[in-house]
Amino acid sequence: MIITTRDNSFITIDFKRLSEKEQFEKQCEAIINYSDGNDKIFETHRYNVTDFPLDELRLFFVNNTLMLPSEY
Numbered sequence: 554m555i556i557t558t559r560d561n562s563f564i565t566i567d568f569k570r571l572s573e574k575e576q577f578e579k580q581c582e583a584i585i586n587y588s589d590g591n592d593k594i595f596e597t598h599r600y601n602v603t604d605f606p607l608d609e610l611r612l613f614f615v616n617n618t619l620m621l622p623s624e625y
Contacts, residue, residue: 563613565612
C-alpha cells in the first residue's frame with residue numbers, strides 16, 4: 554500500500570477495535586484509518602479478526618519515519 558499526500562510529510566495511523574455494536578454494523582472487528590490528522594481519511598482497512606492487545610493506538614508517519622505519540 555502506498556499512500557501519498559501533496560508533500561508526503563505527515564500521516565496519522567489510527568487503530569481502533571470496534572464495540573460489539575460497531576462490529577455488527579461494519580462487519581469487522583477492527584479498523585485502521587490513514588489520515589492527514591485533520592479528519593481527512595486517505596484510506597481505511599478493515600480486519601475481521603485481531604489479537605492486537607490494545608483497543609486504540611495512534612501512530613505518526615512523518616518524513617518517512619514511523620513514530621509513537623511520545624516520539625512526535
